[in-house]
Amino acid sequence: MSEVKMTVNGKAASGKVEGRTLLVQFLRENLKLTGTHVGCDTSQCGACVVHVNGQAVKSCTMLAVEADGAEVSTIEGQAAPDGTLNTIQQAFQDHHGLQCGFCTPGMVMSAAALLKDNPKPTEADVRHYLDGNICRCTGYHNIVKAIMAASGQDVSTIAAE
């Protein structure tokens, strides 16, 4: 076991982990931040996407010890402390961008990474960027629409809800 220290959603966090402990296990089991989901556990589905030093990564495919010293943000850090949803989360609610909700944490974190690099993406940009985020409800149209809306663009011409 070794000690890891990182900043998670702006707060210092630490704990003892094994070499094999995945970042997602550390978040969920040590820190009890269960908003980050494990879907496939094979780096295909994207339900576990978090940001490490500002970059989207699949936390089921990164060792916790490799995040030692990193700045990590998860879905729990997206809303304001009083619970007010951020722009992307609010757009998901407004445009029915979720059905069962299992993939949603990863979708929101991937969307945040996309909009940071590309503040006005095209619909095609959004769809390409979500290559690694799978929605088993197949609710993609409204997810894409929500992300377009969160970027401040007109979504009235995008496929129906």
Place this chain on the structure above:
Amino acid sequence: MYNFDVEVPATVAEAVEALGRDEAQPISGGQTLIPTLKARLAAPSVLVSLNAIAELKGVRKDDAGLLCIGGGTTHAQVAKDAEADYPALASLAARIGDPAVRNRGTIGGSVANNDPSACYPAAVLGSGGTVVTNNREIAADDYFIGMFETALDEGEIVTEVRFPVPEAAHYEKHIQPASRFPLVAVFVAKFADGVRVAVTGASENGVFRWTEAEEALSGNFSADAVAGLKADGSQMISDLHGSGEYRAHLVGVMTKRAVAAITG
């Protein structure tokens, strides 16, 4: 996963020393290795992480005009930093896996693993690149030995990959949509003194040069020059995604499309 210890050295020298221990294995981005460990297909007792080694990261041009990419450089970084000098390579990097995978996976890891369907080996072999390790330089033609097999020795680390920049190049990838690996992909590079064509995803022996196509294209760089050529299907991968014959057919189609993309 079976448990293991993780070491996180800060320099190549420290990493090489750590890898000298029994059953130690390097881990770079881990986008292939971690799933492999989860499936218990590998059981190292020590993983030596290469991710904290600053000297392994970055893209630069050397005095000879070669584009030199540190082994620990992520696909996302290559997609950005190689764009100006070698757009076909940047485009290949930008299409590996998905955005989150590209933020972790590295060129050194891809080249060291030599998955028979990986993207980078096609660019390295197709460009006539050089794989640089902690103790030698290996020409691409001597480096890729077979499926998951390279000229690397035990404990040897890919520190840099050097690419001669062709006059024009294109990577044409027929994607296998579930894995996002190529079902078959072809890298065509046109140099002043000839054309190189490297194929990934197709052969049981891993990435290979399609020499018949190279000869035809070196005389006449047009899609028509390769229209009549057929790749040999006898050594091709056959699986539920496609038969060897189908893959051999795709080799021809991808090569034609790559050439057509260059000639416009």
